[in-house]
Amino acid sequence: MSKPVVAIVGRPNVGKSTLFNALAGERISIVKDTPGVTRDRIYADITWLDQSFTMIDTGGIEPESSDIILKSMREQAQIAIDTADVIIFLTDVRQGLVDADSKVADMLRRSHKPVVLVVNKVDNFEKFMGDVYEFYNLGLGDPFPVSASGKLGFGEMLDEVCSHFNKKADIDEEDDRPKVAIIGKPNVGKSSIINKLLGKDRVIVSDIAGTTRDAIDTAVKRNGQEYVFIDTAGLRRKSKIKDEIERFSIIRTVTAVERCDVAVLVIDATMGVTEQDAKIAGIAHERGKGVIVAVNKWDAIEKDDKTMNKFKNDIKMTLSFMPYAELLFISAETGQRLEKLFTTIDMVVQNQTLRIATGILNEILAEAVALAEPPSDKGKRLRLYYITEVSVKPPTFVIFVNDKELAHFSYIRYIENKIREAFGFKGTPLRFIIRERKDN
Incomplete structure (x- = not known):
């Protein structure tokens, strides 16, 4: 919701x-x-x-x-x-x-x-x-x-x-079509991607005052499944003030991301991945949405056998807070790999709503604790009693422990990695809530 x-x-x-x-x-x-x-x-x-x-x-x-x-x-x-x-x-x-x-x-x-x-x-x-x-x-x-x-x-x-x-x-409740927000900096090709998917150019908003409808929703049908694409491109504004342009695009992105299930972050291959890309990606990450990173204009890059790996590493570094994001190299111009976007969206939507049985989660937890001892402080060791999944979109887990202070971020990240090893959860963040349960 x-x-x-x-x-x-x-x-x-x-x-x-x-x-x-x-x-x-x-x-x-x-x-x-x-x-x-x-x-x-x-x-x-x-x-x-x-x-x-x-x-x-x-x-x-x-x-x-x-x-x-x-x-x-x-x-x-x-x-x-x-x-x-x-x-x-x-x-x-x-x-x-x-x-x-x-x-x-x-x-x-x-x-x-x-x-x-x-x-x-x-x-x-x-x-x-x-x-x-x-x-x-x-x-x-x-x-x-x-x-x-x-x-x-x-x-x-x-x-x-x-x-x-x-x-x-x-x-909202009645519409269960996957909602996909196309986000990214200005001029990275967001509208071109949607136009290519539709196979026709849409006319974006007339220039009459007050018609700045920004998020334009477009229904696209593929293999019997309908998707709603939320385009944040909107109008090209000739603002002279860099801060203002950035503020515009952030407001636009927040409202589009709020409404989507999956955010597709479009990056311009010719410019590489930048801090501003990370800032925009952060909005989707913070809101627990599924994320696909689409590197556009891939056809315009001179490539050798190392190009793609170098790009992947740059993205991993700059977007280090979202290692779960799925990565696609596409071209809106030629249509290269655009069809793969749909199968990737389907997978991410599935992972966003995946529920894991409590028994299985606790087996993974027990195994993780056996493999790597939980942290301790001043002779007191963290004990993890129980884990259960409490909600989806994104999958959210509650872990009951003896002392919240001891549940360091790095150890919880380790537990997350173990859960991901078992179930993948590609393309979606996972949330962990730590609750204290005192020893009797």
């Missing part, structure tokens, strides 16, 4: 980042060895009561500005609006209702998405309530007063946000 996506939008300086950071708190799950994933925290996983969702912080929207940075913020907010399930529209009680707020409200109304109107900087509810009521004039329903800096009023606001999720879940 993909998590719902919630975007915070609003004019500059109304407190979006303050609200984002207050909600994200320190609970952002940072996978230690994933490069650059949460450096500039544009997105975070939030849990409220029993609901979890992905929250995106957009730049400020200046509806009428032609200044390049503000224009690019507006486009970025439009991406977030297009791909979000629910939008938090943040306004500022101190500045009051301004003309630009009404313009943003118009933009949001056109999206036909659920909008939760939030009025920030309400540090004293009695004092400011009169000013909050003014925001009813936007015609977006009840305004929710909060103070992002004081962390006041969050409960009612989050209840309202979460109330819109269930409708999405019903739609």
Whole structure:
């Protein structure tokens, strides 16, 4: 099940980042060895009561500005609006209702998405309530007063946000076609791959303002099985600001990855594997999705008998945090090995949902412990009592131990490798949850 996506939008300086950071708190799950994933925290996983969702912080929207940075913020907010399930529209009680707020409200109304109107900087509810009521004039329903800096009023606001999720879940549940997100840096050939699979060029979005539908879903049928491809290429934007382009592509990637079962990371063979590729791969890894690395433009490379191995080693080094990723060398131009993409997707989807019987898992665990003694500290040794698989997509295992502190990352990685030796689990990350069970 993909998590719902919630975007915070609003004019500059109304407190979006303050609200984002207050909600994200320190609970952002940072996978230690994933490069650059949460450096500039544009997105975070939030849990409220029993609901979890992905929250995106957009730049400020200046509806009428032609200044390049503000224009690019507006486009970025439009991406977030297009791909979000629910939008938090943040306004500022101190500045009051301004003309630009009404313009943003118009933009949001056109999206036909659920909008939760939030009025920030309400540090004293009695004092400011009169000013909050003014925001009813936007015609977006009840305004929710909060103070992002004081962390006041969050409960009612989050209840309202979460109330819109269930409708999405019903739609998602019915569609069991494998969903594949094609991700990667700009210009690596993502759209070319989908066009080749379809055998015809699709027209990507007209240039009418407001039609930046980014993730374009395309159904492709192969051997009686239908797949949904989520293309993140979208529009080529002539942004002059490198950071902005990168931020765009990250927002786009996060929302596409959130909805997919398998992410295909496209790398340009002529450019080699880069840190930015690793950053994009990290998004799929962090979210526990299946991953296939497709090295595109392979036909354009001068090759000898060592070329492929050198490339494989470079990828292993740069993407060292995801040794499970499947690797394909393809060409969208010639169609080379594109058919193999489907069999690889099928395999990864199968592995993402593979369930292993508890008895067999515990046999593997016992054998692993016998082969390599668990770590100890100050005379106390780690004991592993029991392992069981608790969920799939990705396969998630709980291991019960006597002392969590002793369960070093490297030993758990060793257990993971033993499980992979037995069952493969190619193309999917595995998750391990360590629980303590005290000796009686």
